[in-house]
Amino acid sequence: MNFEFYHRWLALYPLITQLIAAVAILLIAYLAYFITRRYILHLLQTLVLKSRFTWDDLLLDPVIMRRLAYALPVIIFYNSAVLFPGIESIIKQTAYLGLLILALILAGSFLTALNNLYESSQLSKGRPIKGVIQITKLFLYIVGAVIIISILLGKSPWYFVSGIGAMTAVILLIFRDTILSFVASLQISSNDLVRVNDWIEVPAFGADGDVTDIALHTIKVQNWDKTITIIPTHKLIDVSFKNWRGMQMTGGRRIKRSIYIDQTSIKFCTDDMLSTFSNFKLIRQYIADKKTEIDAYNAQRGFDGKDKINARRMTNVGTFRIYVESYLKQNDKIHQGLTAMVRQLPPGPEGLPLEVYVFTNTTDWIAYERIQADIFDHLLSVIPHFELQIVQNPSGSDFRALLGNIEVNV
Known part of the structure; x- marks a missing residue:
């Protein structure tokens, strides 16, 4: 009796009936969202954590979890549209569009989580896929936008696709940088030109530091002064x-530095100089062997000790060069498996460059600078023992000494 009364009353007031139905559907949808978010997804997370596979860790992404919870309420709205005959088609279309947008957002979140999972693996160090992920997301969003617009306008998606040909020039103009960046990303990845954590120098952009991110449109470089340089991906291919x-893979970092010797201090070695050099342990054997070799050469050709021009004689700069070579060979901070030499470069106004070309056995910057400084500290200190002088522009003390001598003479 009471049920029939309420039924007749609701029939007399359909608006109130639909309002009650709408409130009930909203409550059911919220309850479904709450249960999904609090219990179902929590159970799914527990199962994923217990799994021995790593690929299913994608589902642990909190963004994916949160957006998955919206799917069930939207489905409830879609199926309850029959309760509202007057606006059934609008509700279904809105719910359908909501599901489509949610699917696109979930696909984007899934691809982002996939890239994050990939970057946590060792494989990503040599083959970053962030650019590919971004272009895939862009393609999905464009396709989704075409489908959504076609639903709203009641047209077939092919209707809009067929018009793309006429808009090719506009599309190329709009997506020019994206297309160029995508091609550049493929080149960088396939040719293994740049990886995350690589140290690169790009003079055209003032970049000198570690690569922190390789994306579709940009490459981030953290310079040594901790500033960040952003380089367009396609521009990196265009410049040197x-x-x-x-260097980092080899395990050695190059030292390439010259000492400029005053050419007026270069001379033949006297017996007293050779006697002094023989006391240097690093070249003691070299001095003995070289003297034997030179004496035999001169005796064979009839040169005596008085012939200072034609006879072979040792020089202080040549002996110093051998000393530097011996010093570097016994230095345990020098990589002996890589090129190590001491060479003379063409002389010039700055003097005779004697270049040290070796590799340290470490690539650490601080250690490298310390090793390099120690080597040249020693070489600069030992040069006077070979009666050689370093080229240096005159300083204030030099001018004061010169003026003092002039005053004394006057």
Whole structure:
């Protein structure tokens, strides 16, 4: 009796009936969202954590979890549209569009989580896929936008696709940088030009530091002064850049520095000088062997000790060069498996460059600078023992000494 009364009353007031139904559906949808978010997804997370596979860790992403919870309420709205005959088609279309947008957002979140999972693996160090992920997301969003617009306008998606040909020039103009960046990303990845954590120098952009991120449109470089340089991906292919990865993989960093010797201090070695040099342990054997070799050469050709021009004689700069070579060979901070030499470069106004070209056995910057400084500290200190002088522009003390001598003479 009471049920029939309420039924007749609701029939007399359909608006109130639909309002009650709408409130009930909202409550059911919220309850479904709450149960899904609090219990179902929590159970799914527990199962994933217990799994021995790593690929299913994608589902642990909190963004994916949160957005998955919206799926069930939208489905409830779609199926309850029959309760509202007047606006059934609008509700279904809105719910359908909501599901489509949610699917696109979930696909984007899944691809982002996939890239994050990939970057946590060792494989990503040599083959970053962030650019590919971004272009895939862009393609999905464009396709989704075409489908959504076609639903709203009641047209077939092919209707809009067919018009793309006429808009090719506009599309190329709009997506020019994206297309160029995508091609550049493929080149960088396939040719293994740059990886995350590589040390690169790009003079055109003032970049000198570690690569922190390789994306579709940009490459981030953290310079040594901790500033960040952003380089367009396609621009990196257009300009010259230096990648120091080879040095880091080899395990040695190059020292290439010259000492400029005053050419007026270069001379033949006297017996007293050779006697002094023989006391230097690093070249003691060299002095003995070289004297034997030179004496035999001169005796064979009839040169005596008085012939100072034609006879072979040792020089202080040549002996110093051998000393530097011996010093570097016995230095345990020098990589002996890589090129190590001491060479003379063409003389010039600055003097005779004597270049040290070796590799340290470490690539650490601080250790490298310390090793390099120690080597040249020693070489600069030992040069006077070979009666050689370093080229140096005159300083204030030099001018004061010169003026003092002039005053004394006057």
